[in-house]
Amino acid sequence: MMTQKALLLSCLVLVSPALAAPPPPTIDISRDAGGDLRFKIHDRMNGSWRMEYSPDLIDWRPQPQEVHVRNSVLPLSHYYIPAVQTSGQGYYRLAALPTPPPKTVSNTLSLPEATYGYALHATPPAILQDSIGKALITDKKATLGRVLFYDRRLSRDNSISCASCHQPERGFADGVAKSIGHQGKLTARNSISLQHARTYQKGSQIFWDGRGKSLDSAVLEPVSHPVEMGLSISDMQMKIREEPYYRELFNAAYQSSEPSAVRVSECLSDFIESMVSFRSxxxxxxxxxxxxxxxxxxxxxxxxxxxxxxxxxxxxxxxxxxxxxxxxxxxxxxxxxxxxxxxxxxxxxxxxxxxxxxxxxxxxxxxxxxxxxxxxxxxxxxxxxxxxxxxxxxxxxxxxxxxxxxxxxxxxxTLTDTSAQENPAFSDPFRTD
Missing domain, CATH: 1.10.760.10 (Cytochrome c-like domain)
Structure with a gap:
């Protein structure tokens, strides 16, 4: 029986003294029904790599395809297919590209040329406006909020995002009794659905216990919560400043690249307030x-x-x-x-x-x-x-x-609407090609 092993090249990573170094990249290897090898790459530093194959750990053969990890993992829907399909024992490793592509919006994200119409989507039909209410949403801020919502870099170890516990296919909940935080610990309560979160603001109290004063103030609490995402607000801002794609997005939304906590809150709130459904x-x-x-x-x-x-x-x-x-x-x-x-x-x-x-x-x-x-x-x-x-x-x-x-x-x-599962405006915007 053939065996396949993954070896990873060492790399030196500079991180904030306040943040622990993430684990090294890893490769998951499997075979599909046809017997072809499939790979999934985990890399919390979002590196660019070339796969190398060796039959004997001495002769390493570069594979033609580059691998770009943009959000800590290339998800299950995307597998790398090597040029070499072996019938015997083989080994694989990741070699860092000497000149990775810049992390611009076009290289990192899959966003439409014209922003999605979040404000229009969030407007309820007239017959529901009294019970649902209206929201003031800016499309460019909601677009930025979508990227923040799915970005695993907003957790201390780059392992989870807001979307980890609020998944569109589950009505923006997560399908488990208690969610798993950034260190593998369980949260104290069930993840409440974010769809129609603005209906919870009657009285301006958010969360199961109402501790949030408003949606804008509540959205950052999971980021800094020690069990959930574990990232201080100052470290969150530092991480955002490091990314060229965020500078582009903040400039588009605010004519300034500065990711203040207030701006991050506004953008996440606009995206969450657009999570409504009127097609049940x-x-x-x-x-x-x-x-x-x-x-x-x-x-x-x-x-x-x-x-x-x-x-x-x-x-x-x-x-x-x-x-x-x-x-x-x-x-x-x-x-x-x-x-x-x-x-x-x-x-x-x-x-x-x-x-x-x-x-x-x-x-x-x-x-x-x-x-x-x-x-x-x-x-x-x-x-x-x-x-x-x-x-x-x-x-x-x-x-x-x-x-x-x-x-x-x-x-x-009859109260269920699955349209958010099919709407690209609410999907993960990070490229996996």
Missing amino acids: KYDQHLPYNFANFTSRERFGKEIFTARCASCHPLGSFTSGGFANNGLDLQYADRGRRGITGLVADEAMFRIPSLRQVGLTAPYMHDGRFATLRQVIDFYDHGVKNHQNLTLPLKPVPMKLNEEEKLALEAFLN
């Missing part, structure tokens, strides 16, 4: 009074309106407030009380919007429920009578029968 089945049939809903979906809407809409009103599907929903009698996580110190805020958590709820499992602040059916069963007969239990949930069992549960789940699934 619910949205498409709202103007027609849901005439084309199935009978089960209409029945589910009736149940939802009667039993759920006090906390999740139709339209935004969040009141924008906080609630104790009786998950436990004793909570390990004190919720909003950890911020305010008030007994009345014990185990109170942000009421999330249910838009995109079909994509954002697992559910609750601790990600304890894996499916919508588990959530429905909990509200049907599992609510605990906590001292701060929100009034509409006072534990009188809903006593839904099976058809009612199926109808409620069917209605909740």
Whole structure:
């Protein structure tokens, strides 16, 4: 059986004294169904390389294709195919290019000549404007925010980005109960969806516990959080200043290349505020009074309106407030009380919007429920009578029968819009060619 090994050339890396040196580049090697070798490169310093092959560790043969890592890793969708396909044992290594290409916008990013229309995309149809609200978004700032959002260099060790925990295919959540931070540690809470984040700003309080004063101030907290991304704001600015592509983007947005914390916040906020969706089945049939809903979906809407809409009103599907929903009698996580110190805020958590709820499992602040059916069963007969239990949930069992549960789940699934998964304006902008 053939074996393949990857050897890496040593390289000297200069880093800020405040930042630990990243691990050396590595190569993942595999074979496809046809037997051809495939490679994936991990390099947190975003270097430019040429692959070299050797049958014996003595005779090294350069491969023709250059490899440019632009955002710490060439993702699974991109594999390097070597010119040499061996049938016996072989070895591979990365040799640094003596003259790598400059890290300009065109060499680093895949951006359209004309900016995407984030402001227009974020404008809700007239029928939803009262419940969703409008946002003041600048397309060039949102474009810069998109790059910042996906850039792994905004973490201490260049390993994760905002998008690591907020993925478009998962409604800008991440599909796990607790997210993984830059050192492999778990976060304290489930990653809340960022789609329709502006509906959480009623009262100007962001996060599960409402500690964020505004979206602009909240977006940098994960960057500097010791578990999440672990990068000080001053080091973040230093990293941004080092990159030629950021100088171009800041000049386009501000006529100045200086990446102040305020500007970084503004751009990330503009991009996040543009993460809205108005193409769900619910949205498409709202103007027609849901005439084309199935009978089960209409029945589910009736149940939802009667039993759920006090906390999740139709339209935004969040009141924008906080609630104790009786998950436990004793909570390990004190919720909003950890911020305010008030007994009345014990185990109170942000009421999330249910838009995109079909994509954002697992559910609750601790990600304890894996499916919508588990959530429905909990509200049907599992609510605990906590001292701060929100009034509409006072534990009188809903006593839904099976058809009612199926109808409620069917209605909740009409709130999901998958268009962001296909919209290039919300995709990773870093080139992988």
